[in-house]
Amino acid sequence: MGETEQSWTVRKRPMKLSTSVFLMVSSVIILVLLSVHLLYFFQVSDIARDSVKDKALAVARTLATSTEIQRALTRPPSDNIIQPVATAVQKNNNLLFVVVTSMDGIRYSHPNQRAINQHFIGDDIDAALKGKENVAINQGMLDKALRVFTPVYNAQRQQIGVIAIGISLSKVTQQINHTRWSILWTALFGAIVGALGTVCLVKILKRILFGLEPYEISTLFEQRQAMLESIKEGVIAVDDRGHVTLVNHQARRLFESMDDDDSVGIMQRRASGPLLDNLCDVLRTGKPRRDEEISFNGRLLLSNTVPVRSNGLLLGAICTFRDKTEISQLMQRLSGMVNYVDALREHSHEFMNKLHVILGLLHLQSYEKLEEYILKTANNYQTETGSLLQRIKSPVIAGFLLSKINRASDNGLRLLFSDDSFLPDSGNEQQVTGLITILGNLIENAFDALGQQPDGEVSVLLHYQNGWLSCEVSDDGPGIPEENLEAIFEKGFSSKGELRGVGLFLTHQQIQNLGGKIMVESEPGIYTQFFVQLPWDGGNVSG
Secondary structure, X not given: OOHHHHHHHHOOOOOOHHHHHHHHHHHHHHHHHHHHHHHHHHHHHHHHHHHHHHHHHHHHHHHHOOHHHHHHOOOOHHHOOHHXXXXXXXXXXXXXXXXXXXXXXXXXXXXXXXXXOOEOXXXXXXXHHOOOOXXXXXXXXXXXXXXXXXXXXXXXXXXXXXXXXXXXXXXXXXXXXXXXXXXXXXXXXXHHHHHXXXXXXXXXXXXXXXXXXXXXXXXXXXXHHHHHHHOOOEEEEEEOOOOEEEEOHHHHHHHHOOOHHHHHHHHOOOOOOHHHHHHHHHHHHOOOEEEEEEEEOOEEEEEEEEEEEEOOEEEEEEEEEEEOHHHHHHHHHHHHHHXXXXXXXXXXXXXXXXXXXXXXHHHOOOHHHHHHHHHHHHHHHHHHHHHHHHHEOOHHHHHHHHHHHHHHXXXXXXXXXXXXXXEOOOOOHHHHHHHHHHHHHHHHHHHHHHOOOOOOEEEEEEXXXXXXXXXXXXXXXXXXXXXXXXOOOOOOOOOOOOOOOOHHHHHHHHHHHHOOEEEEEEEOOOEEEEEEEEEOOOOOOOO
């Protein structure tokens, strides 16, 4: 087993989504609960003491405002008026002691009867004897306690005594411990609720992610990216608002040849164009558009645009397309070569027949007729094929035009080329392909217009000068009505019936893609003439 295989076999499988989410969320919940409850745990002592202190102060203030207490303080402790009241308050409120003293600190009440009429123990009563409430922790006769002191005033607002209430610190500690146990139960309850919530969260996430684990999702994503970048088709996807969300490498190659504004637009994901127009149309209608040919940025694209749905909801649309330009160019070039070969084959058959005639005249020793026939044949070749090949340097275009000459002859028409015609063999593939499309459609349109008209003529002029190729195609057919001159380049417009009106539309589109222009002149019943200007890679060559 190789090193790569060994490393593969020992690689650990990543943790499951349910386990990782449960651990992460539970850890966060536990840390938060622990932090909050620890903070509260350390503050609970102060909170409990404050609660006990407030309770004691409330009881003391209530006793201090009691008229019975105020009257009893004007009499000696031996009258035993305050003791029953203090004992009842002590038992009802679970207090350690309730002591009422005079301004001399002499007790009027105490849980221990022998302590009555004796001086109060502890200097923490001094502040209360001066008219100020006081809270202190001190050791008395009974136990170490939290002691609260409140002054007592008579009706004339003169201080006549002090109410002292004590709460055993052991009871305070017991209450604090009880509160802490409540905190622990609360934390446990919070942890249980958090765990249940985490389990529900994991189930929801698994449903959203179609039961896939994170490492499976990352693997699928990487495979998807590799697939999108490896396929030859361009891919563009948009969301339900028409914003571009995906452009693969092949599609990006197409946009790189766009002008700067459009490139910026597509990178800002709000670009416009025929592809995105199709995507927006599919978003609007929800219906797919399949196998559509689109001319875009000088290229012919075959596109398929379909909506993207999930559970019946339209989430967006995706368009896949492939560049047909190169295939179309090769097919048209091949077609031109085939036409050229066919034309040469027809001429070879014709010359074979002429050779038989020459051979027959030689056998008959009719030399004068033979000379006349040879001169006539040479002149015809020079006039037709020879002069065309001299003026049209591109073999593809020449073969294409020769096929059109033969087609015109077969239909009883004549296709004539001006003696001023000149075309250098220097155009690029796109220009050659475009010219074949343009000339083919214009010449065929002229043949259709002439129909069965006897002695119909179609004239063609190709003239190159200073980087521009001028083309003129004219016929002496029925012409075009003036009201139709503006509409003849629209797709589907035709005076020849349904399923027509494509040739001139493609011609106009091809001319625009090449950066040229087209004009038409026509006089009904007399002639029709198309003028085309195209950029042509030819250096400084001129005809």
